[in-house]
Amino acid sequence: MSDLVVVTGGAGFLGSNLCDRLLAMGRRVVALDDLSTGDEAHVSHLAANPNFELHRHDVTQVWPQRLEGPSRIFNLACPASPAYYQQHPVRTTLTSAIGMWRVLEAALHSGSRVLQGSTSEVYGDPEVHPQKESYHGLVNPIGPRSCYDEGKRVAEAMCFAYHRERGLPVRLVRIFNSYGPRLRAGDGRVVSNFIVQALQGEPLTLYGKGEQTRSFCYVDDTVDGLLRMMEADIEGPVNIGNPTEHTVQELAELVLRLTGSRSKIEYHPLPADDPRRRRPDITLASTKLGWVPRVSLEDGLRETIAHFRRQLGLADRLAA
Ligand code: NAD
Ligand code: UDP
Numbered sequence: 001m002s003d004l005v006v007v008t009g010g011a012g013f014l015g016s017n018l019c020d021r022l023l024a025m026g027r028r029v030v031a032l033d034d035l036s037t038g039d040e041a042h043v044s045h046l047a048a049n050p051n052f053e054l055h056r057h058d059v060t061q062v063w064p065q066r067l068e069g070p071s072r073i074f075n076l077a078c079p080a081s082p083a084y085y086q087q088h089p090v091r092t093t094l095t096s097a098i099g100m101w102r103v104l105e106a107a108l109h110s111g112s113r114v115l116q117g118s119t120s121e122v123y124g125d126p127e128v129h130p131q132k133e134s135y136h137g138l139v140n141p142i143g144p145r146s147c148y149d150e151g152k153r154v155a156e157a158m159c160f161a162y163h164r165e166r167g168l169p170v171r172l173v174r175i176f177n178s179y180g181p182r183l184r185a186g187d188g189r190v191v192s193n194f195i196v197q198a199l200q201g202e203p204l205t206l207y208g209k210g211e212q213t214r215s216f217c218y219v220d221d222t223v224d225g226l227l228r229m230m231e232a233d234i235e236g237p238v239n240i241g242n243p244t245e246h247t248v249q250e251l252a253e254l255v256l257r258l259t260g261s262r263s264k265i266e267y268h269p270l271p272a273d274d275p276r277r278r279r280p281d282i283t284l285a286s287t288k289l290g291w292v293p294r295v296s297l298e299d300g301l302r303e304t305i306a307h308f309r310r311q312l313g314l315a316d317r318l319a320a
Contacts, residue, residue, distance in 0.1 A: 083188030096151025176241025
């Protein structure tokens with residue numbers, strides 16, 4: 001079996017953290033990334049590593065000819081920030097759908113196993129709480145988030161079509177909100193927005209009344225879940241996320257406390273179709289993968305705040 005692993009979206013937030021872990025495990029890694037929301041700086045520390053290569057490539061295009069057959073492909077290429085993907089709905093739909101098709105065809109050709117990084121967004125604005133993998137979701141197929149939600153749903157369908165019809169080994173994980181170092185300051189997601197705003201003394205932009213909930217999983221835990229799922233003997237889908245649920249108001253207050261910021265909270269209109277509640281049921285992950293998240297929100301936020309302090313050139317000092 002080849003020790004080569006391909007990570008699409010390998011210069012992104014989750015992808016670059018995954019590349020680090022795979023290299024530490026002794027794998028050779030090729031990251032395929034068009035750098036649309038990723039950053040070369042996320043993998044610049046790997047530039048001299050002979051086991052790592054960043055290949056600038058758009059996954060909607062023909063798979064790179066010279067790439068030798070990997071044994072494993074993690075498919076993470078897709079923008080994940082709602083603020084970003086709602087500005088690029090065509091590109092997002094194509095990246096999920098065509099990108100998935102190209103990955104699956106390449107995997108058939110090289111005999112690779114594919115892990116698809118799906119999302120809790122396939123549950124849409126869920127009526128069932130917490131969300132189990134058996135729930136089929138409530139997605140608005142033509143709403144502003146549908147480019148992402150439906151793109152990921154078609155990618156899931158395609159994985160199982162290739163599995164059923166062609167016998168391709170696939171693994172499906174539904175990732176819930178993850179955060180940590182290498183989120184970009186301008187990414188637009190809530191954790192990076194609040195931390196950067198707090199550190200810069202700007203108002204925290206809270207959408208709606210802050211009553212909507214999310215369950216935030218630290219990146220090291222998420223990456224650990226992806227690695228376990230890739231080697232598991234089930235296709236999934238399996239939820240990977242932290243089951244501790246917080247309102248967005250609670251998150252804002254926690255960020256203010258941990259940064260020691262005097263920023264105010266400023267309330268803005270809630271975007272259309274913003275899911276009201278989200279929390280994973282992780283029974284499957286814990287029983288089938290032996291996976292549970294280890295890092296508390298407070299500890300994970302401290303690490304993430306330290307990362308943004310360094311990135312913004314502020315002293316590496318925490319208030320609490
Ligand atoms: P990210 O935006 O940091 O990473 C996505 C990466 O994919 C970027 O490096 C980007 O440049 C690259 N990319 C985008 N379109 C591409 C294309 N057409 N060709 C090649 N590369 C392309 O986001 P992330 O948070 O690291 O998310 C990674 C994956 O995990 C995504 O598929 C996302 O849907 C999924 N996911 C993430 C979360 C989360 O909370 N972080 C939650 C659910 C699912
Ligand atoms: N949100 C917010 N302020 C921001 C960014 C996001 O209040 O500056 C809210 C957003 O409306 C949503 C939650 O935080 O209810 C999580 O948003 P994010 O974009 O991080 O991801 P989502 O879970 O919506 O995909």
